[in-house]
Amino acid sequence: MKEWYKEAVVYQIYPKSFCDTNGDGIGDICGIISKLDYLKELGVNTIWLSPCYVSPGDDNGYDIADYRKIDPVYGSMDDFKAMLSEMKKRGMRLLMDLVVNHTSDEHKWFEESRKSKDNPYRNYYIWRDPVNGHEPNEWQSNFGGSAWEYDKTTGQYYLHLFSKKQPDLNWENPKVRQEIVDMMNYWLEMGVDGFRCDVINLISKDIENGISGDGPRLHEYIHLLNREALAPHNAMTVGEVWGLSPEESLMLTHPERQELSMVFQFEHMGVGRTGGRFYLGEFEPEKYVSVLAKWQEGLNGKGWNAICVENHDQSRCINRIGNTDKYRYESATMIATLVYAMQGTPYIFQGQELGLINPIFSSLEECRDIEALNAYPELLKEFDEEEVMRRFSGDSRDCGRAPIPWDDSENGGFTTGTPWLKLHDRYKEINAKADLLSSKSVYKYYKSLIRLHLENKTMLYGDFDLLYNKDSLSVYQRSGEDGIYKVICNFCDKPCAIDFNVLPETVILSNYSVEEEISELAPYQALIVKEV
Ligand code: ISL
Ligand code: CA
Secondary structure: OOOHHHHOOEEEEOHHHOOOOOOOOOOOHHHHHHOHHHHHHHOOOEEEEOOOEEOOOOOOOOOOOEEEEEOOOOOOHHHHHHHHHHHHHOOOEEEEEEOOOEOOOOOHHHHHHOOOOOOOOHHHEOEEOOEOOEOOOOOEOOOOOEOEEEEOOOOEEEEOOOOOOOOEEOOOOHHHHHHHHHHHHHHHHHOOOEEEEOOHHHOOOEHHHOEOOOOOOHHHHHHHHHHHHHHHHOOEEEEEOOOOOHHHHHHHHOHHHOOOOEEEOOHHHHOOEOOOOOOEOOOOHHHHHHHHHHHHHHHOOOOOEEEEOOOOOOOOHHHHOOOOOOOHHHHHHHHHHHHHOOOOEEEEEOOHHHOOOOOOOOOHHHOOOHHHHHHHHHHHOOOOHHHHHHHHHHHOOHHHHOOOOOOOOHHHHOOOOOOOOOOOOOOOOOOHHHHHHOOOOHHHHHHHHHHHHHHOHHHHHOEEEEEEEEOOEEEEEEEEOOEEEEEEEEOOOOOEEEEEEEOHHHEEEEOOOOOOOEEEEOOOOEEEEEOO
């Protein structure tokens, strides 16, 4: 069935790092407004805005203290409304970040909840008695340490699957569910078009039976949000879920179930990790492509994929998958071709369209992310300082969060003040202005790719078939209403032979100019070829 979300091309803005207009070193809403023409020109039609609600910022806004207010550091509600109307003027839609597994401990619900056991808000959160003077169970927080924090006022522990400043909401409480529904309607009625739903599969738990996520009432809760808020507004949703199979993801997204529009899967982003975060090994292109292919095949005709390369929790793809020196343009555009010529709704993380690279962190003082800060003492038990910083420079969440360099001026023109987090080290050379002036512009390539995606029915809706995937070469086919296309990618910095010839007149898009018949791909070459 046709749905608007299937023809969305989404651009993720991480507001803190996008564009600062008042010199406090932090991106803001006026900064976003100032770049809407840049985004319109790129061709994206939907913006996902990471949290900009009132927050003490323990997890950069994923710890919300007031769901209905804009944090003054980003601007006022008037600024927000102006941004929304400027987006609408340009035919763009807006997705807000919905962070409802937890709030900030500075949310008024939690401030009330912790006061006493009989406070009306007590049951908004998850409180348990100590067991033999200890935590109720062994659960660990995603950011390290116990997931339980003792609160001496009432002598109980509260649950926090993330930082201790992010207490988990108790979805078993119908009042909590109603508050969330009302809050979603508040934004939808203001004109927001949908939500990216943070760790949405964690909202249902069964603590007594050791279940910390994907709990027994998950589908019931999400269906409720759909019925009471999303469906009446024809809103789009993308769920952030970790570790699901395509079959499980269909349970959340099959249209008949009326839950979510689509989910992000992160399986391909884990390819090459030898352990959890900070344990990167050799990247394996064959595995990467086969994971993506599994999701293409698993959802085709039944569900709908969100296709993405990076986000604010990941490092830059060209550092991991591509080549940041000699073939930065080629590898950035090859990865884009591989992923965005597949079936699904594309999500582009800010800066990806410029082929941005990771910063190099040389001391802990340069790092900001709570996950890295918490992991630091643990990693030091295993590695020396230099090795820990090398791991942070390759795999910390700060990598993708580095501010965007807009030009080659001081701090890349991101701010006139001191940026809250350092920019990548080569911003004098790699920035938006330089990219747009270059004959090898990543932005312009993305623009062509997005246009092709939106204008070609095969690209939008066609079937996917993996034809070849070995070592560094992958070939897949899209077939549909507008013909048959082959997408051919070389993941390697050396030429790679193919056992068929490509005629220049059949090439729809490539990151190299193709002037004569070829039987070999150049380093990191990508081709979209029309079958004749
Ligand atoms: O990146 C991770 C840690 O290595 C993931 O576990 C990440 O925390 C997980 O994907 C959940 O992410 C989302 O919720 C978090 C927030 O910190 C992330 O920024 C957000 O994307 C808690 O709200
Ligand atoms: Ca600012």
